[in-house]
Structure formats: structure tokens, C-alpha cells
Amino acid sequence: MRLPCPICGERDRREFYYQGAAVALNRPAPDADADAWQDFVYLRENLPGDHQELWSHDAGCGAWLVVTRNTVTHAVLGAKLASEADR
Amino acid sequence: MANTLTLTATSPCYGLLPKTVGTCTLTETDLGTLTSVAPFKGRAVSDALKGAHGMAFPAPNRATGKDGARAIWFGRDMVLLAGPVPDPGLGDHAALTDQSDAWTCVTLSGEDAGAVLARLVPVDLRPAIFKQGHTARTQLGHMNASITRTGPDSFLILVFRSMAATLVHDLVTAMESLAARH
Structure with missing residues (x-):
């Protein structure tokens, strides 16, 4: 598997580390209710299809990426910097 | 004694x-002195680097300069200056850290x-x-x-x-x- 780092270009998967679902970028407000935090911390959609995932380019530029990947076909559909991703 | x-x-x-x-x-x-140069947010450091050490701030995946004074792209928003002791003026535009x-x-x-x-x-x-x-x-x-x-x-x-x-x-x-x- 190869991931298209927006800074370094297409690189081998071994340079990256999986950091979980990109849901982590949508942090609830500090005063949000317990349900919102329960949802944020524990609950994940796991439907087959396109997923937004966080990967860090540990062995490359160090940037965190939001990668769109299809969990059925394993096709990687794109990546952008987490700092520039929609929140 | x-x-x-x-x-x-x-x-x-x-x-x-x-x-x-x-x-x-x-x-x-x-390589001589090694210094990481990390530009402050929104600051351009290329002119200062060029004026002080004669090479442009390299784009990602590129290195500028030559043997003895090289600037090597070193990661996101970071360059390694290899060779000269960094001009103190660079410190106005970027965080300088000795890595020698x-x-x-x-x-x-x-x-x-x-x-x-x-x-x-x-x-x-x-x-x-x-x-x-x-x-x-x-x-x-x-x-x-x-x-x-x-x-x-x-x-x-x-x-x-x-x-x-x-x-x-x-x-x-x-x-x-x-x-x-x-």
C-alpha cells in the first residue's frame, strides 16, 4: 500500500503510522454533555466503504494526514494535511 | 603536581x-555545524538565508547550496543548515537549534x-x-x-x-x- 503524502509525494506504507479514525479531529466543546464525549471517545462507524483515516508520516516529513481509503477495495482515494482538513 | x-x-x-x-x-x-531552521509561522526565511549563507530556503524534497554550506529540507517546515555557524539574524525569522x-x-x-x-x-x-x-x-x-x-x-x-x-x-x-x- 502506498499513501500520497501532500508534501513528500507517494510513499510506501512503512513510512506511516495509523493514528485512528479522522473522527478525532472533531473534538466536542469542553462543556459538551457526556453523550457527546462518549460518542467522540468510544463510538466509531465501521461501515464498509470510504473511510477518513488519520496517518502520521513518521519516517518522512512528520505531517499528520487525513487519508480517504476504501475498506472494501483497499483503494487509497486521496490524502490531505490534517491541518487543512475540514473540521 | x-x-x-x-x-x-x-x-x-x-x-x-x-x-x-x-x-x-x-x-x-x-558536515561542520548542523542547525535546524524552523521558520516562525507565516515568516519567509529564504532572503535572510540567501543573504547570510548564499543559498535559498529549499522546497520540500530539495537541498540547496554545495559542499561546505548546504541547506537540506528536513521535514515539514524545517531545514537543516549544514556547515556554517548560523547568522544570528536568522533567529529573527526562524527557531534555530544546534544539532551538531x-x-x-x-x-x-x-x-x-x-x-x-x-x-x-x-x-x-x-x-x-x-x-x-x-x-x-x-x-x-x-x-x-x-x-x-x-x-x-x-x-x-x-x-x-x-x-x-x-x-x-x-x-x-x-x-x-x-x-x-x-
Whole structure:
């Protein structure tokens, strides 16, 4: 598997580390209710299809990426910097 | 009588290099002072770098300058200035951190240098793709490394200082296995 780092270009998967679902970028407000935090911390959609995932380019530029990947076909559909991703 | 003690600094690859196997030679390279230059948010540092040290701030995956004074792209929003002591004026535009003792710096040269690295590095380093002045942050074996092409058959390789012996071991093993095929 190869991931298209927006800074370094297409690189081998071994340079990256999986950091979980990109849901982590949508942090609830500090005063949000317990349900919102329960949802944020524990609950994940796991439907087959396109997923937004966080990967860090540990062995490359160090940037965190939001990668769109299809969990059925394993096709990687794109990546952008987490700092520039929609929140 | 006072006892005198003399301490002599040793380089990361002291006692390990140089080494020649087949067509390739691996030597330790003294790059001089190493400084990471991380521009402050929204600040351009290229003019200051050019004025002080004669090279532009390199784009990602590129290195500027030449032997003795090089600026090597070193990661997101970071460049390694290798050679000169940084001009204090650069500190107005970027965070400067001394890295001189933190890195093992070696040069791999020779006809098969690219083929040796092809066994260890998951990036296409062929000359048509990875030209002089190109650099990459990637892996060499299991080590995070910075690899820069400095000539048609030579590469500058940096890994953390603590990994000097592993770097030499991995490179020499690849050099030997490649030479054995000739």
C-alpha cells in the first residue's frame, strides 16, 4: 500500500503510522454533555466503504494526514494535511 | 603536581569507517555545524538565508547550496543548515537549534551506490527520478534517515547519532551482498 503524502509525494506504507479514525479531529466543546464525549471517545462507524483515516508520516516529513481509503477495495482515494482538513 | 586529563571528541563512526567494498566506498562526513531552521509561522526565511549563507530556503524534497554550506529540507517546515555557524539574524525569522552532535553523517559513493540503497530504502533513488539536489526524509532499513544526492554516484546519508553502528552495519552488509554478485 502506498499513501500520497501532500508534501513528500507517494510513499510506501512503512513510512506511516495509523493514528485512528479522522473522527478525532472533531473534538466536542469542553462543556459538551457526556453523550457527546462518549460518542467522540468510544463510538466509531465501521461501515464498509470510504473511510477518513488519520496517518502520521513518521519516517518522512512528520505531517499528520487525513487519508480517504476504501475498506472494501483497499483503494487509497486521496490524502490531505490534517491541518487543512475540514473540521 | 596537578594531574592533567585530555579529552578528545570522537565522531559518531569513529573506528567504523571508512570502508570500501566492491565499487562502493562508505566514508564519514564532517558536515561542520548542523542547525535546524524552523521558520516562525507565516515568516519567509529564504532572503535572510540567501543573504547570510548564499543559498535559498529549499522546497520540500530539495537541498540547496554545495559542499561546505548546504541547506537540506528536513521535514515539514524545517531545514537543516549544514556547515556554517548560523547568522544570528536568522533567529529573527526562524527557531534555530544546534544539532551538531545529534546526527551520524556518512557519504556512500561509487558505481553501485544507488543499487546498495535500493536494497534498504523504499524510495526511488534512480538518477532520472532522484536528481542532484534532491533529498528525502525516509527510512533506511528500520532507521529514519535523510538521504541527499550529492553527485552522480554519491549520496549523503544522515541518521540519529545513536544509530551509527547499525547504519554502518546495514550499509556494509548491503555493499557486501551486492559485491558478491559481481
